[in-house]
Amino acid sequence: xxxxSRKRWLRNRVQVRHILLYLFCILVFAFLLAPILVxxxxxxxxxxxxxxxxxxxxxxxxxxxFSRQDWLSATMLSLRVAIATxxxxxxxxxxxxxxxxxxxxxxxxxxxxxxxxxxxxPAIIIAVAxxxxxxxxxxxxxxxxxxxxxxVLALPYVVINVTASLRTFDIDLEKAAMSLGANRFQAxxxxxxxxxRPGVFAGALFAFVISWDELVVALxxxxxxxxxxxxxxWISLRQDIDPTxxxxxxxxxxxxxxxxxxxxxxxxxxxx
Amino acid sequence: xxxxxEAGQRTAGRRWRGLRALQSGPTAGLGLLLLxxxxxxxxxxxxxxxxxxxxxFRDPATASLTLQYYEKLLNTPAVxxxxxxxxxxxxxxxxxxxxxxxxVAYLLSKLPRRTAGLLMILVLLPFWTSIxxxxxxxxxxxxxxxxxxxxxxxxxIVSEPLxxxxxxxxxxxxxxxxxxxxxxxxxxxxxQAIDRDLVKSAQSLGATPLQAFLRIFLxxxxxxxxxxxxxxxxxxxxxxxxxxxxxxxxxxxxxxAIDLYVNTVxxxxxGAAIALVLFVVTFALFLIYNRILGLDRLFGG
Numbered sequence: 001x002x003x004x005s006r007k008r009w010l011r012n013r014v015q016v017r018h019i020l021l022y023l024f025c026i027l028v029f030a031f032l033l034a035p036i037l038v039x040x041x042x043x044x045x046x047x048x049x050x051x052x053x054x055x056x057x058x059x060x061x062x063x064x065x066f067s068r069q070d071w072l073s074a075t076m077l078s079l080r081v082a083i084a085t086x087x088x089x090x091x092x093x094x095x096x097x098x099x100x101x102x103x104x105x106x107x108x109x110x111x112x113x114x115x116x117x118x119x120x121x122p123a124i125i126i127a128v129a130x131x132x133x134x135x136x137x138x139x140x141x142x143x144x145x146x147x148x149x150x151x152v153l154a155l156p157y158v159v160i161n162v163t164a165s166l167r168t169f170d171i172d173l174e175k176a177a178m179s180l181g182a183n184r185f186q187a188x189x190x191x192x193x194x195x196x197r198p199g200v201f202a203g204a205l206f207a208f209v210i211s212w213d214e215l216v217v218a219l220x221x222x223x224x225x226x227x228x229x230x231x232x233x234w235i236s237l238r239q240d241i242d243p244t245x246x247x248x249x250x251x252x253x254x255x256x257x258x259x260x261x262x263x264x265x266x267x268x269x270x271x272x
Numbered sequence: 273x274x275x276x277x278e279a280g281q282r283t284a285g286r287r288w289r290g291l292r293a294l295q296s297g298p299t300a301g302l303g304l305l306l307l308x309x310x311x312x313x314x315x316x317x318x319x320x321x322x323x324x325x326x327x328x329f330r331d332p333a334t335a336s337l338t339l340q341y342y343e344k345l346l347n348t349p350a351v352x353x354x355x356x357x358x359x360x361x362x363x364x365x366x367x368x369x370x371x372x373x374x375x376v377a378y379l380l381s382k383l384p385r386r387t388a389g390l391l392m393i394l395v396l397l398p399f400w401t402s403i404x405x406x407x408x409x410x411x412x413x414x415x416x417x418x419x420x421x422x423x424x425x426x427x428x429i430v431s432e433p434l435x436x437x438x439x440x441x442x443x444x445x446x447x448x449x450x451x452x453x454x455x456x457x458x459x460x461x462x463x464q465a466i467d468r469d470l471v472k473s474a475q476s477l478g479a480t481p482l483q484a485f486l487r488i489f490l491x492x493x494x495x496x497x498x499x500x501x502x503x504x505x506x507x508x509x510x511x512x513x514x515x516x517x518x519x520x521x522x523x524x525x526x527x528x529a530i531d532l533y534v535n536t537v538x539x540x541x542x543g544a545a546i547a548l549v550l551f552v553v554t555f556a557l558f559l560i561y562n563r564i565l566g567l568d569r570l571f572g573g
Contacts, residue, residue, distance in 0.1 A: 014481055025379045028372050029391075032398050032452060035409035038419060042412055050412055052422040092312060095305040103303045113562055115309060118317065120558045122510020124527040125547045128534055129320035132327060132544070152317050155309065213402035216512055216527075220534070230404050237408060237517060246412070249405040256400040263400075264393060 036253055043246035050243060061247040071244070074232035078212055081143065081228060085150040085211035090204040092151070093158025098188075100159070101166040116156040123216035126152060131220045141223025149217050154207035161206060165199025198266040205266075209259055321551070328544035341545035351529060351546065358525045361440070361515075362508035365447045366501050369455040372448065373500065377459035378489075381466070392460070399453040407517045410446045411437060414518070442518035447511060454507065455500040462496030499565045506557045510550065526550050 043061060045054030065071050100112055118126060130149045131140065139145035169192060177187040193200070215230040222231050229248075236245055331338040345351055376395075380388045398406060413419045414436035421433040436442060466489065474484040512527035519525075524532075526546065533543035 017481070021375055021379055025376050028376050028452075029394055031372070031449065033394060035406060035413060035449060036398060036401055038413060039405070039409050050415065050417060052412075052417075052419045092309045096309040099302050099305040105303060111306065111310070113558075114318075115313065117555075117558065120506055120561075121554060122507075122512075122527060122550060124510060124512050124530050125324075125551050125554075126317070126320070128530060128543060128547045129324040130316065131534070132323050132540065133316075133320045148316055152313065155313075209400065213404070215404055219531070230402065233404055233408075234513075237404070237411070245408055249408055252405050253401055256402070257397060260393065260396055260400045264396075 039246055039249045039253060042243065043250040045243055045246070047243070050246070061243045064244045065247050065251075068244075070227075071229075071232060071248070074227050074229045077143070077226060078229035081146045081150060082208045082211040084143075084147040085154050086204045086208040088147060089151040089154040089158050089207040090200065093155050093203055093207075094162055094200060096155075097159050097162035097166055101163050102171070115159055118152050119156045123153065123214075127217040127220035130217065134221050140221055141225035143226060145221050146218065146226055146228065147211075149221055150211040150214055151207075153214065153217065154210040157206035157210060158203035161199045161203035162196065165196040169196055198269040202263050202266045205259060205263055209256075324544045325548055327541055328548050330541070332541060341542050344542060345545055345549070354524050354526055354529045355549075357523070358509060361443065361447070361511075361523075361525065362505050365444060365451060365508045366505045368444065368448050369452050369504050370497065370501060373452055373455035373459055374493075374497075377456050377463050377496070378493075380456070380460050381463035382468075388460075388464070395453050395456050398449065403450055403513050406450060407446050407514045410442065410449070410518055414442050414445070437518050438520045440519065440523050443515045443523045446514040446518045447508060450514060451504045451507060454503050458500035458503055459493065459496040462499070463493050466492045495565060499561070502557060502561045502565070506554055506561070509554060509557075 041054060042050065042052070044057045044059065045051065046056045046058035046060060047054060096115060100108065100115075126149070130145075130152075134140045134145050134149075139148075173191050173195070174187045177191045178184065182190065213230060214228075215234055218226075218228045218231045219234065222228055227235075233245060233248060236242065328341055329337055329339070331340065380391055383391070411418070415421070416433045416435075418436070420436060421430075424430045425433065470492070471484045471488050474488045475481065479487065510527055511525055512531065515523050515525045516528055516531075527550070530543050530547050530550070533539045533546065537543075
C-alpha cells in the first residue's frame with residue numbers, strides 16, 4: 001500500500017469514527033429529550049385514557065385540571081411553600097455564603113461540607129428523621145413544617161450559587177464605599193448585593209424549584225392536610241394514570257424550560 | 273449656616289464610623305453570619321438525624337440500649353436482598369450512564385464553546401424537569417398501551433404488548449434518564465479543561481487517533497469519570513420515586529424498604545435502623561468524594 005492511499009484510508013477511518021460519534025450523541029440526546037417532549041401531544045388528547053397516537057385533540061384535560069378543587073388547592077399550597085422556602089433559604093444562604101467566602105478559620109471546610117451535605121444525603125433519610133421530630137412537635141401536615149424541611153434541602157444550592165458569585169466580587173469596592181462613609185450594612189446592600197444579584201437570584205430560583213418539585217419529604221411530613229402538587233400527582237399516578245397528569249406535566253415542562261433559560265442567562269451574566 | 277455645619281458634622285461623623293469599620297476590616301466578625309444557618313441546621317438537620325440514630329438503638333418499651341433492630345436487619349433475608357439489589361441497580365445505572373455520557377461529554381468538549389453551551393441547555397432541560405414528570409413520561413412510553421407497544425403492534429412486529437415497565441428494565445431506563453445529566457456535567461467540566469494540544473502532539477509523533485485517545489485523553493479525563501460515577505452512584509443508592517413508579521415487586525430499593533417500615537408496617541425503630549445504614553454508606557462515599565475530588569466539583573461547579 002502506498003503511503004498516499006494509506007493516508008486516505010486513515011482519513012476515511014477517522015471520518016467514519018466521527019460519524020459514529022455524532023450518531024451516538026444524537027441518539028443519547030433523543031433519549032434525554034424524547035420523554036419530555038412526548039408528554040406534550042399526549043396532554044392534548046381527547047381520549048379517556050392514555051392512548052397513542054391521540055385519536056383527536058382537545059383541551060379537556062386542561063379544563064379538568066383548572067376546574068378541580070383538589071388540584072388547584074394543591075398547586076396553591078406548593079406555590080406558597082416554594083415561595084416561603086425560597087425566601088427563607090435565600091436570606092440564610094446569603095449570610096452563610098458571606099461568612100464562608102470572606103473568612104478563614106479552622107474547620108471551615110467541615111462546616112461547608114455540613115451545609116452542602118443535604119444535597120447528597122438521600123431525601124428519604126431526611127424525611128424519616130424530620131418526621132420523627134415533627135410527630136412530637138405536631139408539625140406533620142403543616143405549612144410551616146414543609147417550609148422548614150424544604151429549606152434544609154434548598155439551602156445548599158443558595159450557598160453554592162452565592163459563594164460562586166462572591167468569589168468574582170472585588171472586595172475593594174466595599175472598602176471604597178466604607179471609606180466614603182457607608183457603614184458595613186450599607187456597603188453590602190448598596191454595593192455588594194446589586195453586583196452579586198445574578199448569583200442570588202439563581203440561588204433563589206434553585207431553592208424555589210427544589211421545593212416546588214419535592215416529593216419524598218412531602219410524602220412523609222405533609223400528613224393528610226398539607227397535600228402539595230407533587231404529592232397530589234403521586235396519589236393520582238399510583239391509582240389511575242388519567243391524562244390530567246399529562247396536562248400538568250406539560251405545564252411543568254414549560255415552567256422548567258423558562259426557569260432553565262433564566263438561570264442560563266443569569267449564569268452568563270455572572271461569568272462575564 | 274448652622275444647618276450646613278450640622279450636616280457637615282454628620283457627614284464627618286459618618287465617615288469616621290466608616291473608617292473605623294474599615295480599620296477593623298470588612299471581614300471582622302463576618303463569621304458570626306454563619307450562626308443562623310448553623311443553628312437552623314443543627315435544629316432541623318443534625319438533631320433529627322441524631323434522634324433517628326438514638327431511636328434505632330433504643331427499645332421503646334424499656335428505653336434501654338439495644339442492638340435488636342440491627343440484629344433483625346441482619347436476620348431478615350428480604351431486607352438483605354433489598355440492599356444487594358439496590359447496590360446492583362446503582363452499579364448498573366452508573367455504568368450505563370458512563371457509557372452513554374462519555375461520548376456526549378467528549379463531543380461537547382470538542383465543539384466550540386458557544387455551540388457546546390447551547391447543547392448543554394438540552395442536557396439541562398431534563399435536569400430541571402421534575403423527577404415525577406419524567407417518571408410519568410416513561411410510564412406513558414413503556415406502558416402496556418404505551419407508545420412503544422402501540423408502534424410495535426401497529427407495525428405487526430409483536431402481537432402481544434411487551435412488558436417494558438413494572439420490572440427492572442423500566443427502573444433502569446428511568447433512573448439512567450434522571451442521572452445521565454449529572455454524569456455528562458461532571459465529565460464535561462473535566463474534559464473541557466484538557467489541553468487538546470497534548471492529543472495533537474501525540475498524533476504528530478506518530479500515534480494513531482485511537483492511541484492518542486487511549487494514552488493521553490482518557491487518563492486525563494479520569495477525574496471526571498471518578499467524580500461522575502461517584503455522584504451518580506451515591507444518588508442512585510437513595511432513589512425512591514422512579515423505582516416505586518416503574519418497578520415491580522422485586523425491584524424494591526432501600527428507600528422503599530424504609531418507607532414500608534415507617535409508613536405501612538409502622539415499625540419506626542426498624543425503619544430508622546435501615547435508614548441509618550443507608551446514611552452511613554452514603555456519607556462514607558461522600559467523604560471519599562470530598563477527599564479525592566473536593567466539594568467544588570459537585571454539580572460541575
